[in-house]
Amino acid sequence: MDKNILDIIGQRKSIRKYEDKKVESKKIEKLMESATLAPSAGNRQPWEFIVVEDEKVIAELIDEPMSKFNTSWMSKGVPLMIAVCGNPVESAKKYGDRGRNLYAIQDTAAAIQNIMLAAAGLGLGTCWIGAFDEVEVSELLDVKSDYRIYGLITVGYPAKEGSRPSRKPLSEVVRYIK
Ligand SMILES: Cc1cc2nc3c(=O)[nH]c(=O)nc-3n(C[C@H](O)[C@H](O)[C@H](O)COP(=O)(O)O)c2cc1C
Incomplete structure (x- = not known):
């Protein structure tokens, strides 16, 4: 990876159409390493990553548990699916309700973002x-x-450049206290 992190952040966008091509194991491993390098409260790493490469299982996921939602684009093919799981009980052991309701979610969200940026x-x-x-x-x-x-x-090789929805202007979402 020789691109600047800011280039990667700038280039990442949601991709919903993939080439019919498997993701290489070496790359999957890199994604998983990147996931575990995410910060987590107290470094408890209350997560598990389930990497689904099996086409049949991916098809089952898309078919039933997602059919009620607006995810028809997935039926055109998803080469790889990663379930990012968090353990709120583990986080609660050290941090109580804040661990259960906040840190466990934040930890796994950081891991998700790491995976997505590493993938880009x-x-x-x-x-x-x-x-x-x-x-x-x-x-x-x-x-x-x-x-x-x-x-x-x-996850997969993009078949089509996604078009990124626009963002709110900084002036609307950033407040400086100087
Ligand atoms: C918590 C969360 C849930 C999302 N759920 C879905 C989803 O179920 N289906 C989908 O197609 N996109 C989903 N997205 C992707 C967002 O629609 C997308 O990130 C957003 O429109 C901004 O576009 P960009 O990722 O191209 O910058 C989700 C994103 C987040 C952060």
């Missing part, structure tokens, strides 16, 4: 998926008790 640096496209039936996906992927799936990420 490796020439891969991703999309963060929040709309799915968590109970059904947990059953299908045999998610451990105590863990929740905080996000799914689709």
Whole structure:
């Protein structure tokens, strides 16, 4: 990865159409390493990453647990799916309610962003998926008790440049105290 991190942040956008091409194991490993390098409260790393390469399982995920949501674009093919799970019970052991309701989610969200930026640096496209039936996906992927799936990420080689929706101007979302 020889691009500047700011270039990668600037270039990343959600990709919802992928080439019919597998993601190489070496790249998947890089994504997972990047995930675990994310910060986490007290370095508790209360997460587990389930990497779904099996086409049949991906098809099952897209078919049932997501069919109620606006995810028809996925039926055109998703080469790889990553379920990012967090363990709020583990975070609560040290940080109580704040760990359960905030840190566990923040830790896994940081890991998700790391995966997405690393993927962009490796020439891969991703999309963060929040709309799915968590109970059904947990059953299908045999998610451990105590863990929740905080996000799914689709990954593959972009077949089409996504168009990034515009952002609110900085003047609307940033407040300086000088
Ligand atoms: C928490 C979260 C949940 C999301 N859920 C979905 C989803 O279910 N389906 C989808 O197509 N995109 C989903 N997205 C992607 C957003 O639509 C996308 O990031 C946003 O429109 C900004 O576009 P960009 O990623 O191209 O910059 C989600 C993003 C986040 C952060």
